Amino acid sequence: MRRTHDGGPRATLAALPWLAPAAVLILGVVLFPAGVMVFNSTRDISISGVDKGPAGFANYVEVFSFPYFWPILGRTVVWVVVVVGVTVVLSLGIAQLLDKAFPGRRLVRLVVIIPWAASVVMTTMVVYYGLEPYFGIINKFLVDIGLVGTPEGYGWTRNPDTAFAWAVVVAIFVSLPFTSYTILAGLATIPAETLEAAKVDGAGPVRSYLTVVLPQLRGALSVAVIINIINVFNSLPILKVMTGSIPGYDADTVMTMIFKYIQNQHKVDVASALSVVAFVIVLVIVAVYVRVVRPMREV
Amino acid sequence: MTIGVTQGGIRRRRYTSDQVPLGRVVLRMLGGLVVLVVFVLPYTIMFFGSVKTKAQIRSVDPSYFPREWHWENYLTMWSTPETPLVQNLISTIVIASCATLLALVVAVPAAYYTARFRFPGRFAFLALVITTQMLQPAVLTSGLFRQFVALGMHDTWAAMILTNAAFNLAFTIWILHSFFASIPREIDEAAQLDGAGRLTVLLRVNLPLVWPGLVTAIVFTFVAAWNEFAASLVILSTAGNQPLSVALTKFVGQYETSWQYVFGVSVVAIVPVVVLFMLIEKRLVGGLATGGVK
Numbered sequence: 099m100r101r102t103h104d105g106g107p108r109a110t111l112a113a114l115p116w117l118a119p120a121a122v123l124i125l126g127v128v129l130f131p132a133g134v135m136v137f138n139s140t141r142d143i144s145i146s147g148v149d150k151g152p153a154g155f156a157n158y159v160e161v162f163s164f165p166y167f168w169p170i171l172g173r174t175v176v177w178v179v180v181v182v183g184v185t186v187v188l189s190l191g192i193a194q195l196l197d198k199a200f201p202g203r204r205l206v207r208l209v210v211i212i213p214w215a216a217s218v219v220m221t222t223m224v225v226y227y228g229l230e231p232y233f234g235i236i237n238k239f240l241v242d243i244g245l246v247g248t249p250e251g252y253g254w255t256r257n258p259d260t261a262f263a264w265a266v267v268v269a270i271f272v273s274l275p276f277t278s279y280t281i282l283a284g285l286a287t288i289p290a291e292t293l294e295a296a297k298v299d300g301a302g303p304v305r306s307y308l309t310v311v312l313p314q315l316r317g318a319l320s321v322a323v324i325i326n327i328i329n330v331f332n333s334l335p336i337l338k339v340m341t342g343s344i345p346g347y348d349a350d351t352v353m354t355m356i357f358k359y360i361q362n363q364h365k366v367d368v369a370s371a372l373s374v375v376a377f378v379i380v381l382v383i384v385a386v387y388v389r390v391v392r393p394m395r396e397v
Numbered sequence: 398m399t400i401g402v403t404q405g406g407i408r409r410r411r412y413t414s415d416q417v418p419l420g421r422v423v424l425r426m427l428g429g430l431v432v433l434v435v436f437v438l439p440y441t442i443m444f445f446g447s448v449k450t451k452a453q454i455r456s457v458d459p460s461y462f463p464r465e466w467h468w469e470n471y472l473t474m475w476s477t478p479e480t481p482l483v484q485n486l487i488s489t490i491v492i493a494s495c496a497t498l499l500a501l502v503v504a505v506p507a508a509y510y511t512a513r514f515r516f517p518g519r520f521a522f523l524a525l526v527i528t529t530q531m532l533q534p535a536v537l538t539s540g541l542f543r544q545f546v547a548l549g550m551h552d553t554w555a556a557m558i559l560t561n562a563a564f565n566l567a568f569t570i571w572i573l574h575s576f577f578a579s580i581p582r583e584i585d586e587a588a589q590l591d592g593a594g595r596l597t598v599l600l601r602v603n604l605p606l607v608w609p610g611l612v613t614a615i616v617f618t619f620v621a622a623w624n625e626f627a628a629s630l631v632i633l634s635t636a637g638n639q640p641l642s643v644a645l646t647k648f649v650g651q652y653e654t655s656w657q658y659v660f661g662v663s664v665v666a667i668v669p670v671v672v673l674f675m676l677i678e679k680r681l682v683g684g685l686a687t688g689g690v691k
Contacts, residue, residue: 109516116510117522119503120566127563128529128537135540147546192432199417200425202433208675209436212667215674216440217624219642220663224439226649227446227656232457235442239461249457271439283682332535335626335642343650353535360539360631369539377536384531 132377139370147366157371166347173262174331174351178383180266182326185273186319192274193281194307214275222268222339229254229264255340258348265340265349269330277322284318285311324384331380352376440667447471447660454656467657471665474658479651482662484637485644489666492554492629492640493622496561500569500618501611503562508573509599513585523574530567534560534628542631552634560632561622569614576610577603613680620670641666 142153161167196207213221228236229251237251246252254260288311296306334353341349350358356376359369446454448466453459475483511519534541541560545551580603588602604611626642633639641662648654 106517109514110518113510113514113516113518116506120507120570121522121525123499123503123559123563123566124525124529127541127559128532131537131540131544132532133540134544135537138539138543147543195425195428195432198425200422200429202426202429206429206433208678209433211674211678211681212436212440212671215620215671216667217626217642217663219624219626219645220443220667221439223645223649223659223663224443224446227654227659228439228442233455233459235446235459235461238459274436279681286682328531328533332533332627334535334630335646338626338630339646339649342646356536356539357627357630360542366539366543370543373536373539380531380536 135370135373138367139374141367143365143367145364153367157367158375160365160368161372161375166350170347170350170352170355173349174353174379177262177266177269177351178327178330181269181273181330182323185270185277185326186323188270189274189277189281189322190315192278193285196278196282197285210275210278212275213272214279218272218333219335219339221272222265222336225264225268226255226339256344258341258344258346261341261344262337262349265336268336268340269333272336273326273330277326280318280322280325281315284315287318288314320387324387327383327387328380331376331383352379443660443663443667446656447664449657451653451655451657455653470657470661474655474661477655477658479655480639480644480647481637482641482644482658485639485641486662486666488554488633488638489623489640489642492557492561492625493619495554495558496565496622497615497619499558499562500565501615504566504569504573504614505604506599508570509577509603511570512574512577513582526567526570529564530571532564534564534625538628538631541628545632551632552638554638556632557625557629557640560628561618561625565618565621569618572610572614572617573607576607580606609680613677616673616677620674623666623670 139157140153140155142150142156144150192210196203196210225236228234230237231251231253232249234251237246237254238249240246241249241251252260254264292310292314293306296310301309332353334357337349337351337354338357341354347355347358352372353376356369356372359365359372445461445463447470448463448468450465450467450470453464507522511523541556542551545553545556550556584602584606585598588598593601623640624642625640629640629643630646633643636644645659645662648656648659
């Protein structure tokens with residue numbers, strides 16, 4: 099990183115017209131709302147949206163004293179760890195396959211893109227429908243192969259635990275394309291010679307994968323993991339569709355809870371407090387991850 | 398500030414199939430087939446569902462394949478009582494198109510200038526951009542909502558156009574920055590010797606050269622805005638203003654969901670963006686090498 103400051107203040111002034119629109123958009127629609135949110139988290143806002151004055155930390159107290167808060171936080175950790183973990187492992191396999199030459203590879207590569215481009219809401223709705231008792235196609239399949247006893251089905255989307263489990267499956271499914279392509283991009287940068295060299299040294303496929311390929315994928319994997327953590331933590335639509343109609347709080351994550359505060363209880367102040375907590379959690383996870391893995395190449 | 402862009406510079410390792418034992422090729426094809434089936438399956442269910450009648454799709458003895466093909470669903474679905482789907486489709490198109498255009502208009506000059514010039518504040522600006530890459534509308538929804546209410550802009554397309562443009566700006570600037578940086582400065586200087594102004598140099602000389610980056614940025618922003626859910630859910634409250642992603646969730650938990658319509662609309666909404674995305678498939682690997690894609 100070179101910091102050559104040629105020009106001084108006049109150069110900054112000359113740059114302003116080029117950068118100002120972008121800076122205004124970022125400040126006005128990203129940073130300012132963030133400030134509004136932090137401010138609101140310390141205010142007492144009525145259900146109709148009227149600011150009734152300072153509330154100190156009352157909103158935070160309400161967030162943390164909510165009896166379901168710690169189970170929800172625990173479930174959020176499970177949600178992120180399982181979804182990101184399984185996604186990365188499966189994507190390593192998919193990327194490895196898509197990197198190899200075989201007839202039809204082009205088609206498979208194109209098909210892997212579909213869940214990436216398709217709306218997550220719509221993908222989740224298909225699975226939700228498929229799991230419906232009696233008429234759901236996935237349910238019918240499970241009955242036909244004998245995994246489920248009656249056509250009434252298991253009520254997958256009626257029970258918080260199973261609905262949550264299926265939401266995890268959908269979340270993994272929609273995360274696979276981006277992750278596989280990122281790893282694929284990493285694989286493409288590994289010089290063929292290093293693999294040849296490993297082969298000459300007598301390394302088998304498993305050993306050359308572990309000692310040559312995987313270490314070189316470090317950068318790509320780090321990017322994939324960080325962005326997946328942010329995406330999965332912030333994910334709302336999958337759980338909203340899968341578990342949203344189940345009463346209670348036994349399938350919620352921090353993100354769905356924020357929206358329950360906003361939409362069902364109309365407590366924007368408490369929602370803001372939980373959003374701030376959520377934001378800090380993401381920040382801490384990313385910071386710890388960056389510190390431990392040191393993925394950032396020089397930018 | 399250099400980003401390791403490897404546009405087209407990535408050397409693909411090509412194996413001619415006669416170097417690989419036949420058994421291994423067959424094994425790869427089998428693997429490919431499994432991946433193919435898994436990724437296509439949900440959308441096949443969606444498509445088959447879209448041409449069934451309500452009686453068929455809600456039958457207690459459902460069939461995997463449609464027994465009859467009711468293409469008329471694609472005409473009748475637009476007048477379903479749950480939500481004004483035509484307006485929802487228009488909302489989705491307007492919001493996604495305008496957000497993409499706005500993001501582009503704002504990002505191009507910033508990306509160009511930061512790639513070409515060094516000046517005090519350049520690092521601060523790029524740091525600001527990369528910070529927003531870590532943020533998503535979902536976590537800021539309550540703040541966005543309150544801000545737009547205060548401005549009297551809640552429940553308007555404009556609010557969602559701004560939101561989608563702002564949250565996709567980081568990626569757009571980032572990818573264009575790396576493309577502009579790969580164009581030799583001499584080209585600019587030559588054009589300026591010919592008497593072209595800065596803006597002309599950008600629009601006439603540079604922009605045609607970075608079109609692959611432009612296309613990638615456009616597709617990514619468009620698809621992200623097309624599918625955005627969390628902020629729209631809270632900010633857009635009138636049924637007619639909502640995009641399809643929000644509107645379709647209203648079908649869940651209904652006593653008698655018209656699933657065939659949900660799927661028909663989904664197919665209509667998914668096919669164009671999937672085709673767009675597939676068009677840039679070759680760019681994905683190069684684009685992701687920059688590590689900036691959300």
